[in-house]
Amino acid sequence: MAGRYFDLHDDMGDQGGWYLSAPRNPQGREVDDPWQFTDGCPVRVEERLRFPIYHPGRPLEFSLAGVGATPVVHHRVANIFTELAPDDVQVIPVDVDGQSEPYCILVATRSIRCIDEEQSAEVQYFQPEDAQPEKLGTYRAVSGMRIDPTKVGDAKVFRTWGWSIALIVSEDIKDALERAGVTGVKFEEVTGPSAVTPEERERSLKLRALYERTETAREAFWRTLGTLDEEAIIPIVVGGGWPARRQVWRVIRRPEGRTLFVTDGLSDFYVAREEPSVGFGLELALETDEPVADVATCWQQLVLEHIGNELVEHEGVREKVRTGFLSMEVDGQRMPETLLTKNGRVGVLLGMEAPSLPSHFTMPDGEVRLVTVKVLMPAELAYLLEHGKHGREELMRRFNEHGPGHLSRAWRQPVV
Numbered sequence: 001m002a003g004r005y006f007d008l009h010d011d012m013g014d015q016g017g018w019y020l021s022a023p024r025n026p027q028g029r030e031v032d033d034p035w036q037f038t039d040g041c042p043v044r045v046e047e048r049l050r051f052p053i054y055h056p057g058r059p060l061e062f063s064l065a066g067v068g069a070t071p072v073v074h075h076r077v078a079n080i081f082t083e084l085a086p087d088d089v090q091v092i093p094v095d096v097d098g099q100s101e102p103y104c105i106l107v108a109t110r111s112i113r114c115i116d117e118e119q120s121a122e123v124q125y126f127q128p129e130d131a132q133p134e135k136l137g138t139y140r141a142v143s144g145m146r147i148d149p150t151k152v153g154d155a156k157v158f159r160t161w162g163w164s165i166a167l168i169v170s171e172d173i174k175d176a177l178e179r180a181g182v183t184g185v186k187f188e189e190v191t192g193p194s195a196v197t198p199e200e201r202e203r204s205l206k207l208r209a210l211y212e213r214t215e216t217a218r219e220a221f222w223r224t225l226g227t228l229d230e231e232a233i234i235p236i237v238v239g240g241g242w243p244a245r246r247q248v249w250r251v252i253r254r255p256e257g258r259t260l261f262v263t264d265g266l267s268d269f270y271v272a273r274e275e276p277s278v279g280f281g282l283e284l285a286l287e288t289d290e291p292v293a294d295v296a297t298c299w300q301q302l303v304l305e306h307i308g309n310e311l312v313e314h315e316g317v318r319e320k321v322r323t324g325f326l327s328m329e330v331d332g333q334r335m336p337e338t339l340l341t342k343n344g345r346v347g348v349l350l351g352m353e354a355p356s357l358p359s360h361f362t363m364p365d366g367e368v369r370l371v372t373v374k375v376l377m378p379a380e381l382a383y384l385l386e387h388g389k390h391g392r393e394e395l396m397r398r399f400n401e402h403g404p405g406h407l408s409r410a411w412r413q414p415v416v
Helices: 034-038 075-084 172-178 198-225 301-315 313-325 378-401
Strands: 004-010 053-054 061-065 072-074 087-098 103-108 124-127 141-145 157-161 163-170 185-189 249-254 258-263 280-286 324-332 345-348 361-363 368-374
Touching: 004 061, 004 172, 034 072, 034 103, 034 163, 072 075, 072 087, 075 087, 075 103, 075 172, 103 157, 124 198, 141 163, 163 172, 172 185, 198 249, 198 361, 249 301, 258 301, 280 301, 280 313, 301 313, 301 324, 301 345, 301 368, 313 324, 313 368, 324 378, 345 378
Parallel strands: 280 368
Antiparallel strands: 004 163, 004 185, 061 072, 072 103, 087 103, 124 141, 157 163, 249 258, 258 280, 324 345, 345 368, 361 368
């Protein structure tokens, strides 16, 4: 009788745990191919690698690190795998910043073609139009995955062929990890009948079509503004009040060393209504020509997040932003001191025209306003609050004198 198998991943619900960055070599550079550790084959590593801590927290004994989702495990966890599945894994000793305890990369060395497409909730293949010929025939997405255990053989740890993001373990491995109280692990069974009803499957397909409809159109527009930074990873937040209940941001590299941060979901369809729309009918854009070391933690990204939260919570604010100008203040925590008011806030001006950016773009289901975000110096915010509409117009005139006026900088002289 075929056994039970489980998808092993890190427990994202553990809010107190750390997040690790991608592995680095002794010279401090990220490894060229972090995906090699999840390809389902043995790996050859010449140098001892190190994992920086991306977000501090309680050390976990099992983590998926960086963009490549590299499994990093405590040595005692590695021992469980090598004892129960010695032919299926490779462990590579590594260092984790600030940790004296031994850690390893856990590599599953087998890749098995066993995804049950009929029982899985949904599978999507890479198509020629995806412009990734090396991935044709493999899976673009798999949700509600089920595998055929009769095709697994004697493997206890493996990657699923064509969808190597999944790390599958047998039931006895799962039981051993749970008995040992390993922190950071989470299991999802991938054997047995699908838990998805035909009605749920149909709804999922409908929502997926709507997601792709909006994503494809919006990404095509982003590419007209510059080069999408495919390496920049800003974690997607699931939930909240954005139209499709997912919070996404993108980074676009522009001429003359500029970086454009944009929201990528305020114009999603309303998932609760399950019908085409452009959501709030707007997206935010903040452009800077200052160096950005880490797009995921920089102050420019944080400003966008704060403004997005304000728009979600206040319909009246959304309407003003969608049709005109608006100034507001946002939380200044973790912002540069040069931007902070006496109350620890940061002022922003929304909706300023930018000659190098369009004010609107067209989606399949309507027009979307691209709302620029201009971060104000404290003196400029005070001037605007004192002089109202006239003050705003005078500020914009002075900004453009020093052009491009819409650029946000933390290190500049105020124009008043």
